[in-house]
Amino acid sequence: MYETREALAAVLGIAAGLLFVVYPRLVLRVQTAGTRPDRQPGPAGETPDLSSGWYWLIRGVGAVMLVGGLYFAARPWLL
């Protein structure tokens, strides 16, 4: 049986993890909006191409969240 926090950790972890892994460009744009105009869309709304290292870093964080979410989803059966 899931506890509330465990269930939230599973659902939100999987959802946020998928978002980070699939749309790293979007995540970077939202997290740097306002503070880093060089990472924001230019005059025509196009995001400048940045070093792919940033995107892989975001994907890495997303993968950790995804694995964590799956772990909490499976924990009642593991314990």
Added chain:
Amino acid sequence: MGHTGLKIRMAIVGFILFAFYAVTAVAVMAIWGTGTLPLLLVGSVFLIGAQYKIGKWAALRSVGAEDLPEDQYGDLHRRVESLSKDMGIEKPRLMIASMGVPNAFAVGRKGAGTVVVSRELLNTLEPDEVEGVLAHELAHIRNRDVVMMVLGQGIASIVAIVAQWAVLLTGDNDIADFFLAIVVGNVVQFIVMLFVLAISRYREYVADADAKEAIGSGDPLASALEKIQRGNASAREDNLDNQVSALAIFGDGGGLASLLSTHPPVEERIQRLRS
């Protein structure tokens, strides 16, 4: 800022952001006591100030921006000086950088603004189109869009940090609490930013309208947007061909991207500029 639509939208979004901040303040006082309110207020000012200063410095440094030489770009300096005068602001510092794509952005505030243009932008656009783009960036400075976005991101960060600590401190130190705190922080920041980005998209329309008014026609900026969009589309196709950008595999997120975008659709902006 004489735009009624913008004022109404700013009032609504400002109220929502204030509500987020107020709930955060109440949560802080409930967890740590009422004496922590001054600390929250000072911490908020410090965080937002640091984001503004560091963000400006980092943005200019990351693109390697240099002052736009007056002897080489005297005409551009004169155009910006004239536009600034017409728009009632001080002439901002003009800088140039190589960004790989036609791009321009404004940092700083009214009276201490900086506009950076990319070499690619100057090479791609005609002088009147460059003027349109610069007028758009000057409008961002005049309308305090840069400051508003920093403020919005700052509030999102504060709400996210407090949400993380609230999850952490109300739990029982289980690993699920630590994990949930990290995820909740990110989710909360995204939710607050939805409102900030909604107003950001509207501010783009206002900056377009101001640029149109300042230069007497929307055509130069509309034409610049078309050219930049075409150039970027072609660059993106090249990237796809070469599989250089792993991001292109997934695209930009479709409908979600529109909701989380700082800019409205280019086609709509061009239509408004030419209407």
